[in-house]
Amino acid sequence: MDFDLSDEQTMIRDSVERLIQDRYGFEQRGRYRAEEPGFSPAMWSAFAELGLTAVPFAEDDGGFGGGPVETMIIMEAFGRGLVVEPYLASVVMAGGAIRHAGSAAQRAAWVPGLADGSTRLAFAFAERAMRYDPAAAAMAATPSGDGYTLTGEKSLVLHGDSADGFVVLARTGGAAGDRSGLGLFLVPADAQGLSRRGYPTQDGMRAAELTFDGVSVPADKVLGDPSGALPIVERVVDETIAALCAEAVGSMQRMHDLTIAYLKERKQFGVPIGGFQVLQHRGAEMYMALEQARSMMLYATMNASEPDAATRREAISAAKVQIGRSAKFIRESAVQLHGGVGVTMEYEVGHHMKRLAMIDLAFGDADHHLEALAENGGLAAL
Known part of the structure; x- marks a missing residue:
């Protein structure tokens, strides 16, 4: 199976990663949160100018014509930056409902505004x-x-x-x-x-x-x-979970990067604490959990557009289980290895910890989806 990105997907990845790196540092995020709507309207406009808000919508409706892979790319970058703008709520969730259930007239009325960022639902x-x-x-x-x-x-x-x-x-x-x-x-x-x-x-x-x-x-x-809207709602929820899996992987990647850097810089007994083998092992275990989560993120993304609801839900639940377990291990390990600073409001790790905990609870935590898998006979593909 070919996991290489197309030229257009690579362009989206490079553009959004550069934007997050240049304009979404931890201190900048704090300022964005303090603005009146709880996010930065200027950053929202920047997302729209890059075409990110148009990605999931069909070209005939005024969008980019992307799919779950393009959404995954964006959400993973947003996870690394702890983006607080309403992309998930407006574009993925509400926009998904209009994409799947809206008539041609309704899409014509609402999608252009969603795609150019001028309307938020x-x-x-x-x-x-x-x-x-x-x-x-x-x-x-x-x-x-x-x-x-x-x-x-x-x-x-x-x-x-x-x-x-x-x-x-x-x-x-x-x-x-x-x-x-x-x-x-x-x-x-x-x-x-x-x-x-x-x-x-x-x-x-x-x-x-x-x-x-x-x-x-x-x-x-x-x-x-x-x-008869329930199948549409369930499809939107499954696509949202796949997007959240990507956001979680981006957040876990950032937590791992911060933790490894801290182990190399923090000194105890005159040497970096990263020189202690037991801490090296914990860092390696965090990386393994991250890569397990990344694999299941890709699995969820590949199945997010699956028309068969049972097959799609099986893959989404399996991904949610692994994402929840990996996120729990990584966030707990990151805080333990940082010590008290890991839970302060002034340090980035604690904010990732909170976001990962909320992602785990959204649309069913790991235990809920594990029970759902068990009731349906487990993951047949494995």
Whole structure:
């Protein structure tokens, strides 16, 4: 199997890595987080100018025509830089829902703005009682005239406090847990009856709680089948997990680099502590865990566009298990080898530790996906 990047993919990799290296140092990231939306609008514009926001969208819709590999390249670089801009929320998640479920007219209306960065959307699918199963959504979408009325709450909407609009998962029929009766709705942030409360998350990102009090959604803002959206949501979740796997690998790579550099520089008893064999062994074990994670990141990326949902989910779950285990070992080892400085706000390692912990919990932690694999007979390909 050929893992070499094409010329276009290499160009994307070189461009985004250079941008992160030049303009996304740890101190710069702190300043970006302090800006009003919780990220840097100037950096968001820089991502758009490079064409990064257009990557996943079809050329006919105004995008670059890329796929999971291009997204992997971008997200891995973002992981190294601990990027806080809403790329995952707007381009991968909300944009993915529009790519897969939107009509030609809806894509024409929304994709150009997403692709050039002028419009930012958020994916409002989670609810407090849902845990990791989108079929457990209970927020009501009641037929009203030629459209629907949304009533209920959405929780942990990533970058929902600064989004221009939302792709909302709501139930048009059935009960929580039913696989049918779910629809996706496009709702502008200024819709009457919609309120939101934003807050920072532990890993430096932003999220929001949304309340829908009789929000009217016309028929042309319904994405796809109003009672058959679950397969689309599951596909978007799988693509998002694959992107998060890439981000995690980038973050783990950075933690490993910082740790090895620290072992070479920090002296004890008059010599660098990296000269002690037991610490060398731990550094080597971190590298092995990183490469295991990288292999499963590639496996998830290759299967992210798999049309068969069962095959795709099997690969995604397997990757999430290994990514979670590797991230746990690497973040714990990095902090142990750094000592107390590893958990301070002034040092980069602690911020990677927090982000990796949040990635593990997102869309199901390693234990959740291991149980899912076991229930389905394990990873058949292995």
